[in-house]
Amino acid sequence: MAQPSSLDKPDPTVAPLFDTVTLGTLELKNRLVMAPMTRAFSPDGVPGANVARYYRRRAEGGVGLIISEGTWINHPAASNDPNVPVFHGEAALAGWREVCRQVHAAGAKMVPQLWHVGAAAKSDVAEIYKDGMVERTERLGPSGLVKSGVTGGRAITATEIEQVIDAYAAAARQAMEIGFDGVEIHGAHGYLIDQFFWNETNARTDLYGGDVAARTRFAVEVVHRIKASTAPDFPVILRFSQWKMQDYTARAWPTPEDLAKFLKPLVEAGVDIFHCSQRRYWEPEFPGSDLNLAGWTRKLSGRPAITVGSVTLDSEMISTLMNGQTAKPRSLADLVERVTREEFDLVAIGRALVVNPDWPKVVAGGDAAHLNPFSVSALADLN
Template sequence: MSTALDTLARPISLGKLDLSSRFVMAPMTRKRSPGGVPTAENAAYYRRRAEHGIGLIITEGALIGHPSASHEDDVPRLTPGPAEEGWRLVVGEVHAAGGRIAAQIWHLGGERRPAGTAWTPDTIKGNGFDQLLRAYAESARTAVRAGFDAVEIHAAHGYLLDEFLWPRTNHRTDRYGGSPKERAAFPADVIRAVRENIPAEMPLIVRFSQFKERDYAARIADTPGELGDILASFAEAGADVLHASQRRFWEPAFDGDPANLAGWAKRLTGLPTITVGSVGLDRDRLADLATQDYDLVALGRVLLAHPDWVELARAGRGVRYRKTDEDTYF
């Protein structure tokens, strides 16, 4: 186990972005941004994680500037004005601690929306696609101005872009629906729009998953070939890194092969990958971090209780997740 943790504590580069370690802070919604504006409290929260061995912090999901993105007022936006200034404060604190930080861009789609108000693959009409692409592009430009080191697009867990990928929520018969490649077409358009509005050297991460927030057995791809079609579309559109979210990182993604979802993503595309899923919640599984094929490892809940989890774990101290005052929602 110590060998795996020591290896992950070594520096790595994503293109021209140098990271102090291969540990990543996974995005976790905090619901502590009044009016969608990050505060000094948010900045201090992220800085605490940057101070203790985390190479890259990925923010909680930040909403694009479109009325359909969410109805929640305490989830941060990534839009010009006060929200941009709030994120600039967050970025400044993380950089002052020697860390690097990526902005995660988010649209909830049908999840957590009152009936009849959600924009989903089956309800978007007319120029709605152009509106969304412009909003994603504006959030990307905002991230650049705020000083972020990278951008992540949230295309996982049953939110809007993942709803396009999942045949159960995408019944379109135009170019945005049908085969796995066709279902990936709008997420790929979003990736392309973001890529065109950030510097060429800025890493663009795409987070994807099989499972949904309310359906752990869901799958966007039943075979490696179907997954390859989806991820190839992401790569061709400009994705640099794939963040493969699964509930338990040690579980195989497909029958007959031990590779997890991040391992398959790397095998299918050759791109750097991030694995995530209950890392640190089961101490006996930490040794498995050395047996898989991926580049970075993301930590979620354990960092809420223990911002210094990486240092504690490398020192051989057993630490587990426990609720804290920062664990109000994610």
């Protein structure tokens, strides 16, 4: 493989991906983000030396920002896999402190993703994810639904809602104290916060249910509590999606008007950056425009947006995980064009970074033709 050029002087055909970016207090050396990916290599929820090494390698490879795999907040119904790291307790937080230290030493910024699965059960997710999962006796969601007509768990009470909000805030405060550069709230893919967003899983008749704006109330209160528990300029990212693990074709916001109603209260609450998850980032979100979900979100909210979803590979995630399909590197020309016209601000890369820890350096050096393809076997180890 040819020796990659300096990240400071990238190949002109991809140079826009390597612009420095300042988003509030978050100063990034380029637009490339390591997407959060569940890896489940943290026995008893404690990230060890192997986890620190894994993230450090991607920082050394040149990404500007790393978003950790989802981490469980401190609530008894938050988790469904004992090998996914937690973000509470002395041992786990010590592990995360070392991860953060090593990533910073390698020149990248990092935020943890804070996660509660809500009513989602082992049977509601793709087969590939199930190996380490446990069936839970306590499953909580807005209305005891995992999708329309399918019950699961029970409706969370007002008291429990307060407990969960406090747990998010405590995790964010701990992240700031450890030295992380912000936090990401996992509000996507059919998990707890997304269950409040989605009308098929939120049938509540109290303040947390109703129209599009009302269904954001739980997330709004999480953001408010995080902002009150951290420094005023501590960045908060919210990840959201139309698609759900329970329904890949879900459309929680079928029109731009619905999306605007969803975004407005979240912006007012203090979300700094939106992370917009699609299965195929190049697909237009609404008829009559080429803008993808991140593009529409940036336009309607006035906030920076991260795009994600098969950004650098020719096959989307579910196909590769469920069907064993190999995903090959795709042309970056469309991505570069969209960045150049400021459709979105940051680009999150997932599977390609699993098999190419130095993806940014290789691409900057004009050697993208030698990138490794992704297959599900790459997930067997943490390298």
